[in-house]
Amino acid sequence: MDARLQQAMNEQVREEFFSAYLYLAMATDMALRGLSGFAAWLRIQAREEVEHAMKFVNFLTDRGVPVAFQEIPAPRPDWDSPLTAFRKAHEHERYISERIHDLVRLAREVGDLAAENFLQWFVEEQVEEEALTGEVVARLELAGDHGPALLMLDREMASRKD
Numbered sequence: 114m115d116a117r118l119q120q121a122m123n124e125q126v127r128e129e130f131f132s133a134y135l136y137l138a139m140a141t142d143m144a145l146r147g148l149s150g151f152a153a154w155l156r157i158q159a160r161e162e163v164e165h166a167m168k169f170v171n172f173l174t175d176r177g178v179p180v181a182f183q184e185i186p187a188p189r190p191d192w193d194s195p196l197t198a199f200r201k202a203h204e205h206e207r208y209i210s211e212r213i214h215d216l217v218r219l220a221r222e223v224g225d226l227a228a229e230n231f232l233q234w235f236v237e238e239q240v241e242e243e244a245l246t247g248e249v250v251a252r253l254e255l256a257g258d259h260g261p262a263l264l265m266l267d268r269e270m271a272s273r274k275d
């Protein structure tokens with residue numbers, strides 16, 4: 114595999130694990146605030162991010178590329194409110210989408226069709242991730258400081274299955 118693509122994919126392994134870390138930090142913070150529905154939703158999200166990381170790890174391994182595991186930065190532990198957390202989550206997903214698009218462009222540039230094809234799944238996944246987090250932000254903005262609305266939203270968030 115092209116050296117630049119190898120490096121970029123290795124970096125994406127770190128980014129996906131960092132995403133898991135970020136959502137897990139948010140989940141624990143929400144749990145401490147009594148918002149167990151938001152916490153459950155974010156724990157599921159964290160698990161999905163680990164699966165994303167594993168997809169990259171397995172792809173690199175299948176291609177005979179050594180995985181250069183990098184340090185995962187610590188996420189912010191404290192999130193003031195679900196709105197602050199989910200605004201960050203949405204912003205983070207947009208950032209990840211940009212990275213995925215950069216990876217696709219690089220795979221194209223170096224003519225790596227297998228990598229380009231592999232990345233298509235992530236292109237679609239990111240559309241969904243941006244939509245999901247964006248919807249939660251919109252609903253939290255509607256709820257505002259209204260306690261009962263927030264608790265209702267928390268109950269809805271608890272119904273996420275995967």
Ligand SMILES: [Fe+2]
Pocket residue numbers: 129132161162165209
């Ligand atoms: Fe991801």
Ligand SMILES: [Fe+2]
Pocket residue numbers: 132162206209242
């Ligand atoms: Fe994500």
